Amino acid sequence: MPERVQFFFDPICPWAWITSRWIVELTSQKVVDPTWSFISLTLVNEGKDYEKEFPVGYTSIHGLGHRLLRVAAATREQFGNEAVGRFYTSAGEAIHNEGRRSGYLDGGSIDDILAKAGLPDSLAAALDDEVYDKVIRMETDLALSRTGKDVGTPIISLLDRQDSSFFGPVMSSIPKGEDARRLFDAYLTFTAFGDFCEIKRAIRSAPVFN
Secondary structure, three states, X not given: OOEEEEEEEOOOOHHHHHXXXXXXXXXXXXXXXXXXXXXXXXXXXXXXXXXXXXXXXXXXXXXXXXXXXXXXXXXXXXXXXXXXXXXXXXHHHHHHHOOOHHHHHOOOOOHHHHHHOOOOHHHHHHHHOHHHHHHHHHHHHHHHHHHOOOOOOOEEEEOOOOOOEXXXXXXXXXXXXXXXXXXXXXXXXXXXXXXXXXXXXXXXOXXXXX
Protein backbone atom coordinates (compact mmCIF):
# COMPACT_ATOMS: atom_id res chain seq x y z
CA MET A 1 0.00 0.00 0.00
CA PRO A 2 1.26 3.51 -0.75
CA GLU A 3 2.42 5.57 2.23
CA ARG A 4 -0.18 8.21 3.09
CA VAL A 5 1.49 11.62 3.24
CA GLN A 6 0.13 15.07 3.97
CA PHE A 7 2.08 17.72 2.09
CA PHE A 8 1.76 21.31 3.33
CA PHE A 9 2.72 23.81 0.64
CA ASP A 10 2.79 27.47 -0.29
CA PRO A 11 2.81 27.66 -4.10
CA ILE A 12 5.19 30.63 -4.12
CA CYS A 13 8.05 28.72 -2.45
CA PRO A 14 10.56 27.32 -4.98
CA TRP A 15 11.98 24.78 -2.52
CA ALA A 16 8.55 23.40 -1.67
CA TRP A 17 7.89 23.19 -5.41
CA ILE A 18 10.91 20.94 -5.94
CA THR A 19 9.98 18.72 -2.99
CA SER A 20 6.41 18.49 -4.26
CA ARG A 21 7.64 17.23 -7.64
CA TRP A 22 9.49 14.48 -5.79
CA ILE A 23 6.18 13.60 -4.12
CA VAL A 24 4.45 13.60 -7.52
CA GLU A 25 7.17 11.30 -8.87
CA LEU A 26 6.64 8.94 -5.93
CA THR A 27 2.89 9.10 -6.51
CA SER A 28 3.39 8.01 -10.12
CA GLN A 29 5.33 5.01 -8.80
CA LYS A 30 2.54 4.27 -6.28
CA VAL A 31 4.97 4.77 -3.39
CA VAL A 32 2.92 7.54 -1.73
CA ASP A 33 -0.66 8.76 -1.67
CA PRO A 34 -0.59 12.54 -1.05
CA THR A 35 -3.09 14.85 0.60
CA TRP A 36 -2.40 18.44 -0.45
CA SER A 37 -2.68 20.90 2.43
CA PHE A 38 -1.87 24.55 3.01
CA ILE A 39 0.80 26.53 4.83
CA SER A 40 0.99 30.26 4.17
CA LEU A 41 4.37 31.97 4.38
CA THR A 42 2.46 35.19 5.00
CA LEU A 43 1.02 33.65 8.16
CA VAL A 44 4.26 31.89 9.15
CA ASN A 45 5.98 35.29 9.11
CA GLU A 46 3.09 37.21 10.62
CA GLY A 47 4.38 39.88 12.97
CA LYS A 48 7.80 40.14 11.34
CA ASP A 49 9.05 43.39 9.85
CA TYR A 50 9.24 42.59 6.16
CA GLU A 51 11.16 45.77 5.34
CA LYS A 52 13.94 44.87 7.79
CA GLU A 53 13.97 41.06 7.68
CA PHE A 54 13.29 40.21 4.02
CA PRO A 55 14.56 41.31 0.60
CA VAL A 56 12.61 44.00 -1.21
CA GLY A 57 9.32 42.75 -2.63
CA TYR A 58 8.75 39.79 -0.33
CA THR A 59 5.54 41.24 1.11
CA SER A 60 4.02 41.00 -2.37
CA ILE A 61 5.65 37.65 -3.16
CA HIS A 62 4.35 35.98 -0.01
CA GLY A 63 1.04 37.76 -0.54
CA LEU A 64 0.71 36.15 -3.96
CA GLY A 65 1.32 32.74 -2.42
CA HIS A 66 -1.41 33.37 0.14
CA ARG A 67 -3.87 34.50 -2.53
CA LEU A 68 -3.15 31.40 -4.60
CA LEU A 69 -3.79 29.28 -1.51
CA ARG A 70 -7.26 30.83 -1.35
CA VAL A 71 -7.85 29.52 -4.86
CA ALA A 72 -6.47 26.13 -3.81
CA ALA A 73 -8.89 26.10 -0.87
CA ALA A 74 -11.81 26.96 -3.14
CA THR A 75 -10.66 24.25 -5.54
CA ARG A 76 -10.65 21.64 -2.78
CA GLU A 77 -14.06 22.79 -1.55
CA GLN A 78 -15.60 22.35 -4.99
CA PHE A 79 -13.54 19.61 -6.65
CA GLY A 80 -11.51 17.73 -4.04
CA ASN A 81 -7.91 16.86 -3.23
CA GLU A 82 -6.85 15.61 -6.66
CA ALA A 83 -7.91 18.92 -8.21
CA VAL A 84 -5.77 20.79 -5.67
CA GLY A 85 -2.80 18.76 -6.90
CA ARG A 86 -3.58 19.76 -10.50
CA PHE A 87 -3.91 23.41 -9.53
CA TYR A 88 -0.60 23.35 -7.64
CA THR A 89 1.12 21.70 -10.60
CA SER A 90 -0.22 24.29 -13.03
CA ALA A 91 0.58 27.24 -10.75
CA GLY A 92 4.06 25.94 -9.97
CA GLU A 93 4.92 25.36 -13.60
CA ALA A 94 3.83 28.89 -14.49
CA ILE A 95 5.58 30.59 -11.57
CA HIS A 96 8.74 28.52 -11.24
CA ASN A 97 9.43 26.56 -14.43
CA GLU A 98 8.25 29.27 -16.81
CA GLY A 99 9.37 32.24 -14.68
CA ARG A 100 6.08 34.13 -14.92
CA ARG A 101 5.79 35.15 -11.26
CA SER A 102 6.16 38.86 -11.99
CA GLY A 103 3.12 38.86 -14.25
CA TYR A 104 0.92 37.53 -11.46
CA LEU A 105 2.49 39.95 -8.96
CA ASP A 106 1.47 42.76 -11.30
CA GLY A 107 -2.14 41.62 -11.23
CA GLY A 108 -2.16 39.34 -14.25
CA SER A 109 -5.03 36.90 -14.71
CA ILE A 110 -4.63 33.33 -13.44
CA ASP A 111 -7.10 32.02 -16.01
CA ASP A 112 -4.22 30.30 -17.81
CA ILE A 113 -3.28 28.42 -14.63
CA LEU A 114 -6.85 27.31 -14.06
CA ALA A 115 -7.35 26.27 -17.69
CA LYS A 116 -4.20 24.14 -17.71
CA ALA A 117 -5.43 22.45 -14.52
CA GLY A 118 -8.82 21.75 -16.11
CA LEU A 119 -10.60 24.06 -13.67
CA PRO A 120 -13.19 26.79 -14.27
CA ASP A 121 -12.03 30.40 -14.43
CA SER A 122 -14.69 31.27 -11.84
CA LEU A 123 -12.26 30.01 -9.19
CA ALA A 124 -10.12 33.11 -9.78
CA ALA A 125 -12.61 35.07 -7.67
CA ALA A 126 -11.21 33.28 -4.61
CA LEU A 127 -7.91 35.21 -4.93
CA ASP A 128 -9.39 38.07 -2.91
CA ASP A 129 -11.98 36.13 -0.89
CA GLU A 130 -10.96 36.27 2.76
CA VAL A 131 -13.48 33.56 3.67
CA TYR A 132 -10.78 31.02 2.77
CA ASP A 133 -8.27 32.53 5.20
CA LYS A 134 -9.80 30.54 8.06
CA VAL A 135 -8.91 27.14 6.59
CA ILE A 136 -5.48 28.38 5.47
CA ARG A 137 -4.71 29.59 8.99
CA MET A 138 -6.07 26.39 10.51
CA GLU A 139 -3.85 24.19 8.33
CA THR A 140 -0.82 26.45 8.81
CA ASP A 141 -1.30 26.19 12.57
CA LEU A 142 -1.77 22.41 12.30
CA ALA A 143 1.46 21.97 10.36
CA LEU A 144 3.47 24.10 12.79
CA SER A 145 1.91 22.38 15.81
CA ARG A 146 3.43 19.15 14.50
CA THR A 147 6.92 20.44 13.73
CA GLY A 148 7.44 23.53 15.87
CA LYS A 149 7.22 27.13 14.73
CA ASP A 150 10.79 27.75 13.57
CA VAL A 151 10.27 26.23 10.11
CA GLY A 152 8.49 27.05 6.86
CA THR A 153 7.43 25.04 3.84
CA PRO A 154 7.36 22.25 2.81
CA ILE A 155 6.16 20.23 5.77
CA ILE A 156 5.39 16.55 5.30
CA SER A 157 3.37 14.41 7.70
CA LEU A 158 3.46 10.62 7.43
CA LEU A 159 -0.13 9.94 8.37
CA ASP A 160 0.24 6.29 9.33
CA ARG A 161 3.22 6.88 11.63
CA GLN A 162 3.07 8.51 15.04
CA ASP A 163 4.84 11.86 15.49
CA SER A 164 6.27 11.84 11.96
CA SER A 165 6.02 15.40 10.67
CA PHE A 166 9.10 17.22 9.41
CA PHE A 167 10.14 20.32 7.51
CA GLY A 168 11.76 19.37 4.21
CA PRO A 169 13.55 17.67 2.67
CA VAL A 170 15.01 20.68 0.86
CA MET A 171 16.94 19.94 -2.33
CA SER A 172 18.03 21.78 -5.46
CA SER A 173 16.82 19.28 -8.06
CA ILE A 174 14.01 16.78 -8.44
CA PRO A 175 14.87 13.12 -7.80
CA LYS A 176 13.46 10.75 -10.40
CA GLY A 177 13.02 7.00 -10.74
CA GLU A 178 15.13 4.88 -8.43
CA ASP A 179 16.75 7.99 -6.90
CA ALA A 180 13.32 9.18 -5.77
CA ARG A 181 12.57 5.85 -4.09
CA ARG A 182 16.01 5.64 -2.45
CA LEU A 183 15.61 9.11 -0.99
CA PHE A 184 12.16 8.24 0.34
CA ASP A 185 13.47 5.04 1.92
CA ALA A 186 16.17 7.09 3.65
CA TYR A 187 13.57 9.64 4.73
CA LEU A 188 11.49 6.88 6.32
CA THR A 189 14.56 5.58 8.15
CA PHE A 190 15.43 8.97 9.63
CA THR A 191 11.88 9.87 10.59
CA ALA A 192 11.22 6.51 12.25
CA PHE A 193 13.68 7.45 15.01
CA GLY A 194 11.52 9.26 17.56
CA ASP A 195 14.23 11.62 18.82
CA PHE A 196 15.45 12.64 15.36
CA CYS A 197 15.15 16.40 14.81
CA GLU A 198 17.37 17.76 12.06
CA ILE A 199 20.08 17.13 9.52
CA LYS A 200 21.16 20.15 7.52
CA ARG A 201 23.77 21.99 5.49
CA ALA A 202 23.67 25.29 3.62
CA ILE A 203 21.98 25.44 0.22
CA ARG A 204 24.67 24.67 -2.34
CA SER A 205 23.05 25.63 -5.64
CA ALA A 206 20.07 27.44 -7.08
CA PRO A 207 16.93 25.37 -7.61
CA VAL A 208 16.65 23.48 -10.91
CA PHE A 209 13.00 23.04 -11.83
CA ASN A 210 13.11 21.15 -15.13
